[in-house]
Amino acid sequence: MNKVGIVSYGANIPRYRIKSADIAIAWRKDPDSIASGLNIMEKSVPSLDQDVATISVESARAALARCNIDPQEIGAIYVGSESHPYAVKPTGTIVAEAIGATPNLMVADYEFACKAGTAAIQTCMGLVLSKMIKYGLAIGADTSQAAPGDALEYAASAGGAGFIIGKKNFIASINDTCSFTTDTPDFWRREGRKYPSHGGRFTGEPAYFKHITNCAKNLMNRLKTKPDDYDYAIFHQPNGKFPIAVAKMLGFSYEQIKQGLLCPIIGNTYSGASMLGLASVLDVAKPGDRIFVTSYGSGAGSDSFDITVTDQIKEMHREKAPSVAKMIENKEYIDYATYAKFRDLLYWE
Amino acid sequence: MKVREVAVIGFGVTKFGELWDKSFRQLIAEAGAKAIFDAGISGKEIDALYVGSMSAGRFIGQEHVGALVADCAGFSQMHIPAVRVESACASGGLAIRQGFMSVASGMSDIVVVGGVEKMTDVVGNEATNTLATASDQEWEAFFGATFPGLYAMIATRHMHEYGTTREQLAQVAVKNHANGALNPNAHFQREISVENVLNATMVSYPLSILDCSPVSDGAAAVILCAADKAKKYTDKPVKIIGSGQASDTLALHGRKEICTLEATVHAAKMAYKQANIQPKDIDLAEVHDCFTIAEILAIEDLGFVKKGEGGKAIDKKITTLNGEIPINTSGGLKAKGHPVGATGVAQVAEIVAQLQGEAGKRQVKDAKIGLTHNIGGSGASCLIHILEAM
Amino acid sequence: MVDSAVPRFWREIPQRYNLLGNQCGVCNKIYFPPMESCPICRRKSMNKMKDFKLSGKGEVVTYTITHVAPEHFEGQAPYPIAIIQLDEGPRITAQIVDCDINDVKIGMKVQSTFRKIQEDGWLGAIYYGYKFKPVK
Numbered sequence: 001m002n003k004v005g006i007v008s009y010g011a012n013i014p015r016y017r018i019k020s021a022d023i024a025i026a027w028r029k030d031p032d033s034i035a036s037g038l039n040i041m042e043k044s045v046p047s048l049d050q051d052v053a054t055i056s057v058e059s060a061r062a063a064l065a066r067c068n069i070d071p072q073e074i075g076a077i078y079v080g081s082e083s084h085p086y087a088v089k090p091t092g093t094i095v096a097e098a099i100g101a102t103p104n105l106m107v108a109d110y111e112f113a114c115k116a117g118t119a120a121i122q123t124c125m126g127l128v129l130s131k132m133i134k135y136g137l138a139i140g141a142d143t144s145q146a147a148p149g150d151a152l153e154y155a156a157s158a159g160g161a162g163f164i165i166g167k168k169n170f171i172a173s174i175n176d177t178c179s180f181t182t183d184t185p186d187f188w189r190r191e192g193r194k195y196p197s198h199g200g201r202f203t204g205e206p207a208y209f210k211h212i213t214n215c216a217k218n219l220m221n222r223l224k225t226k227p228d229d230y231d232y233a234i235f236h237q238p239n240g241k242f243p244i245a246v247a248k249m250l251g252f253s254y255e256q257i258k259q260g261l262l263c264p265i266i267g268n269t270y271s272g273a274s275m276l277g278l279a280s281v282l283d284v285a286k287p288g289d290r291i292f293v294t295s296y297g298s299g300a301g302s303d304s305f306d307i308t309v310t311d312q313i314k315e316m317h318r319e320k321a322p323s324v325a326k327m328i329e330n331k332e333y334i335d336y337a338t339y340a341k342f343r344d345l346l347y348w349e
Numbered sequence: 350m351k352v353r354e355v356a357v358i359g360f361g362v363t364k365f366g367e368l369w370d371k372s373f374r375q376l377i378a379e380a381g382a383k384a385i386f387d388a389g390i391s392g393k394e395i396d397a398l399y400v401g402s403m404s405a406g407r408f409i410g411q412e413h414v415g416a417l418v419a420d421c422a423g424f425s426q427m428h429i430p431a432v433r434v435e436s437a438c439a440s441g442g443l444a445i446r447q448g449f450m451s452v453a454s455g456m457s458d459i460v461v462v463g464g465v466e467k468m469t470d471v472v473g474n475e476a477t478n479t480l481a482t483a484s485d486q487e488w489e490a491f492f493g494a495t496f497p498g499l500y501a502m503i504a505t506r507h508m509h510e511y512g513t514t515r516e517q518l519a520q521v522a523v524k525n526h527a528n529g530a531l532n533p534n535a536h537f538q539r540e541i542s543v544e545n546v547l548n549a550t551m552v553s554y555p556l557s558i559l560d561c562s563p564v565s566d567g568a569a570a571v572i573l574c575a576a577d578k579a580k581k582y583t584d585k586p587v588k589i590i591g592s593g594q595a596s597d598t599l600a601l602h603g604r605k606e607i608c609t610l611e612a613t614v615h616a617a618k619m620a621y622k623q624a625n626i627q628p629k630d631i632d633l634a635e636v637h638d639c640f641t642i643a644e645i646l647a648i649e650d651l652g653f654v655k656k657g658e659g660g661k662a663i664d665k666k667i668t669t670l671n672g673e674i675p676i677n678t679s680g681g682l683k684a685k686g687h688p689v690g691a692t693g694v695a696q697v698a699e700i701v702a703q704l705q706g707e708a709g710k711r712q713v714k715d716a717k718i719g720l721t722h723n724i725g726g727s728g729a730s731c732l733i734h735i736l737e738a739m
Numbered sequence: 740m741v742d743s744a745v746p747r748f749w750r751e752i753p754q755r756y757n758l759l760g761n762q763c764g765v766c767n768k769i770y771f772p773p774m775e776s777c778p779i780c781r782r783k784s785m786n787k788m789k790d791f792k793l794s795g796k797g798e799v800v801t802y803t804i805t806h807v808a809p810e811h812f813e814g815q816a817p818y819p820i821a822i823i824q825l826d827e828g829p830r831i832t833a834q835i836v837d838c839d840i841n842d843v844k845i846g847m848k849v850q851s852t853f854r855k856i857q858e859d860g861w862l863g864a865i866y867y868g869y870k871f872k873p874v875k
Contacts (some may be wrong), residue, residue: 501803602830
């Protein structure tokens with residue numbers, strides 16, 4: 001593939017946290033077995049004034065703060081989420097206005113369950129490589145909803161990250177990408193309904209594992225690489241167990257996925273999940289590091305990326321925006337009553 | 350500029366409170382009738398009508414208030430000019446000034462000036478939203494600043510700059526309730542204590558619900574007449590010797606100083622100059638205590654005490670009924686009530702009563718010169734009148 | 740049906756999203772929100788006002804903790820509202836977020852952040868804008 005890469009990146013994670021134990025206690029379940037069963041200790045919760053628009057804007061602004069590009073040169077913005085504030089009226093235009101990129105650009109919102117953000121990256125790559133645009137901004141963000149008492153309640157959290165894609169001066173080159181897509185209804189939410197439904201155990205092997213393993217193998221076969229060739233790997237993280245299992249299946253070690261594994265401490269940020277994992281790795285990556293990313297979105301599909309960090313990362317002012325680790329540490333706990341109040345006020349009909 | 354002198358020859362005030370049985374129309378008709386009888390004039394002698402009403406449109410869905418008031422006062426067949434003015438919470442004071450200017454200029458010989466607000470026909474939330482239209486809707490209210498919140502911010506700053514305490518703020522409410530208990534028309538006629546205020550539900554720190562004036566219904570009216578004709582109607586006319594008005598930025602954040610309402614300072618200067626007196630010549634005043642902190646600011650900005658010393662003045666009890674300069678003998682907005690458009694006119698009615706020796710249990714001895722101070726919003730407008738017994 | 744006037748709030752997006760004020764071309768004083776003319780220079784400044792984007796950095800001049808919330812802010816109370824002196828000169832009224840309400844102090848240094856301000860019920864538009872969070 002011709003040269004294209006990540007010019008800058010930024011992330012945003014809301015401050016509030018709720019512990020899985022506190023959710024379990026509210027539902028009279030055993031706190032320890034829930035937390036260890038899912039490998040999720042706590043998750044991020046958006047405050048009443050945060051949503052996918054605010055998370056996307058903060059991520060985009062963080063990305064711009066770390067580089068020198070003129071926002072007017074951003075030719076496209078795609079925001080992927082399953083919790084856009086409006087069903088009709090794009091989040092992308094709010095981001096465009098808030099970073100001063102309007103009016104000469106393309107914008108659309110994406111949806112593909114948890115992989116809408118990585119789909120946006122692929123689109124930006126195409127637009128950049130075809131020279132239709134100079135820079136593209138791909139954002140994946142969510143303030144995921146989960147029905148009270150449902151298993152998803154422990155994982156559905158809030159957060160997001162944005163990546164500016166360009167042809168020159170990138171801090172990480174995206175060497176190749178591929179996708180694996182089938183029509184597999186493992187998890188969905190009907191139009192007009194508040195909370196998603198899922199197929200229970202069906203979401204495992206025929207869904208998450210099948211798509212990630214196939215996509216990952218396809219990319220590695222094409223590039224003739226092995227897991228050992230990579231310094232870091234990021235897999236979609238709906239809970240703290242699946243990514244560890246799929247890494248093992250593919251031959252990646254826990255050491256390789258550790259830096260990008262955020263679900264145990266912030267939950268599943270859905271469209272933000274693989275994106276935040278990648279942002280977390282870029283926060284510490286050094287020139288020459290090779291990164292393997294495979295996202296997963298229910299419905300179903302996976303996007304894989306082979307990325308190499310360049311020398312340019314040394315010039316980047318990473319400190320101009322908070323790192324993922326810093327945002328994870330900046331937290332305030334809330335109890336289940338407050339969490340329920342927030343959810344009711346956010347989603348009350 | 351050559352102007353005639355203007356006198357108040359009669360006044361009328363309704364009870365203030367939650368008056369479920371009385372409509373907007375009934376209230377203003379009642380106040381107007383009382384004033385006309387008090388002045389002993391015939392309706393035919395009225396040249397014009399001025400009425401202050403902040404937001405009849407939002408409270409009772411009714412505009413065209415000038416015509417409405419003339420109509421329900423029974424003046425429809427006289428076809429007199431009827432003017433409704435608005436300056437948020439200073440609408441009443443503004444109506445007084447407009448009536449004053451009409452007589453002073455020679456355009457009218459006798460005018461009736463009324464103020465009225467019917468705030469309880471809407472649910473509490475809607476009343477609060479409507480009061481908030483006195484603040485900057487785009488740059489204050491939109492972002493979550495409430496009207497009590499704006500005054501609370503003045504209080505926080507005053508406490509920071511001058512060491513004013515919550516106890517001193519509370520004493521303003523305590524004093525005004527003590528006065529209100531002596532006023533048969535007051536919304537609240539019971540005394541409260543400093544503890545009551547400090548422990549009451551917090552509205553916007555540091556102001557509790559007892560630091561805030563209530564939502565009330567009510568109306569007031571006065572009859573203005575050319576001073577040289579006043580004695581024909583009453584043997585106790587009261588002259589308006591000074592009138593002042595000023596404006597300032599709508600938003601509190603636009604002011605030069607958070608703790609000084611320059612609109613008060615400038616309106617006062619205008620009024621004192623016209624009356625040719627100093628602040629120390631004032632015997633008593635009705636000031637705009639929409640919130641307790643507002644009274645503290647008022648006595649400073651009117652020049653009764655130095656800037657920052659308002660809290661100390663309360664401690665020293667200078668402003669009680671028996672103090673050096675009694676403030677809000679009526680009970681103020683806090684205890685008398687605050688039917689927004691009526692307040693400015695009711696303040697004038699109270700001073701007139703005092704100067705005529707007709708303030709009953711609230712009477713201040715030897716009251717010769719009184720001042721009324723009416724503020725709009727967080728200080729964006731101010732109307733001041735100075736009155737003297739003739 | 741929706742209550743609020745969407746155009747009224749849409750018009751102010753450059754101010755609420757990006758703190759776009761203006762500067763007097765005569766005396767250089769900076770205003771937020773932008774003024775049609777400078778109150779100091781008045782007529783001389785007409786047509787000479789230039790766009791100016793504020794940095795969002797400032798400090799708290801005064802504040803209150805609002806316990807009784809107005810319409811559209813239910814559920815957020817108690818919340819701090821402050822008047823903030825922006826570094827470039829103008830003062831602004833906004834909520835303080837991301838801090839314990841007991842930690843809000845006069846003199847606290849703050850930075851603007853992008854948040855949802857209010858929405859016009861469940862059917863109406865959502866309005867975004869500035870709030871301020873403490874900086875270390």
